[in-house]
Amino acid sequence: MYESMDERLFRDAMGKFATGVTVVVTELNGEIFAATVNAFMSVSLNPMLILISLNKTSQTLNKIKQRGLFTVNVLNKDQINISNHFASKKKSTKEIEFDFLDGMPVIPNTLAQIICTVSSEYEEGDHVLIVGKVTNLQIFEGEPLIFLEGGYRTLKEKPGQA
Numbered sequence: 001m002y003e004s005m006d007e008r009l010f011r012d013a014m015g016k017f018a019t020g021v022t023v024v025v026t027e028l029n030g031e032i033f034a035a036t037v038n039a040f041m042s043v044s045l046n047p048m049l050i051l052i053s054l055n056k057t058s059q060t061l062n063k064i065k066q067r068g069l070f071t072v073n074v075l076n077k078d079q080i081n082i083s084n085h086f087a088s089k090k091k092s093t094k095e096i097e098f099d100f101l102d103g104m105p106v107i108p109n110t111l112a113q114i115i116c117t118v119s120s121e122y123e124e125g126d127h128v129l130i131v132g133k134v135t136n137l138q139i140f141e142g143e144p145l146i147f148l149e150g151g152y153r154t155l156k157e158k159p160g161q162a
Contacts, residue, residue, distance in 0.1 A: 018148040021079075023086045024052055025098070025105050026070040028063045032098060032105050035060040036087035038147050039127075040072060048134035049119060053127045061128055064118065070132065071104050074112040076142040077154040082107060083145060102136050113138045 019038040026033050039053035050072060054061040064070045075083055085091055098105040099113075106113040116132025123129075146153040 012149075015149045018146050018153070021075045021083050021145045021147050021152075022052075023073045023075065023082060023107055023110075024054070024060060024064070024070055025073060025093075025107065026060065026064045026067050027105050028067045032093040033060045033063040034086045034091065034093055034096075034105075036083050037072075043131060050114065050116060050132050050134060052130050052132065054130065055127055056123070061130075064130060065121070068118045069104060070116055070118070070130075071101070071106050072112075072114040072116065072132070073107040073110040074114075075107075075145040076109065076111050077145050079107075079110070079145055080152050083152070101138060106138075109140070109142075111140055111142050111144055 020040070022037050022040045023034050024037045024040075035054060035058055037052050037054065041051050043049040043051050052070075052072065054064075082096070085096065097108065099108045100106065101113055102115055104115050106115075114132075114134055115136040116134055119131045119133040121128055121130050143155055146155065
């Protein structure tokens with residue numbers, strides 16, 4: 001049955017797609033800026049490119065545009081507190097301890113830490129899509145933090161390989 005489309009219905013429909021959870025981080029003039037992002041995907045293997053989507057009003061987006069560098073940190077199932085912290089409007093990076101990879105801040109104990117230079121950006125609706133060229137990365141073992149229907153989930157079993 002057809003229902004009229006509104007923002008809530010759209011959000012509910014998008015919430016049916018399970019995603020991983022990342023925190024995007026940049027540093028500018030010695031200050032670290034970060035935001036929780038679940039709109040993240042690989043774009044290309046050759047060259048290695050990824051895409052993130054940030055709200056136009058995001059302070060982190062503004063700093064990424066200024067610096068031209070950012071990291072994507074793929075959170076593990078035990079990092080809900082990190083996700084919530086950087087999803088907050090009143091977030092601060094001062095309470096969080098960071099490691100550094102190639103001089104860029106990364107979140108410790110994540111599943112992956114990916115360093116990118118801004119390759120291109122596209123303003124669409126109320127968000128900006130940033131394509132990042134991967135310059136370095138590290139991966140670690142663990143289970144991912146999943147976001148589905150407005151809440152966090154973890155994997156219960158691993159289905160057969162694709």
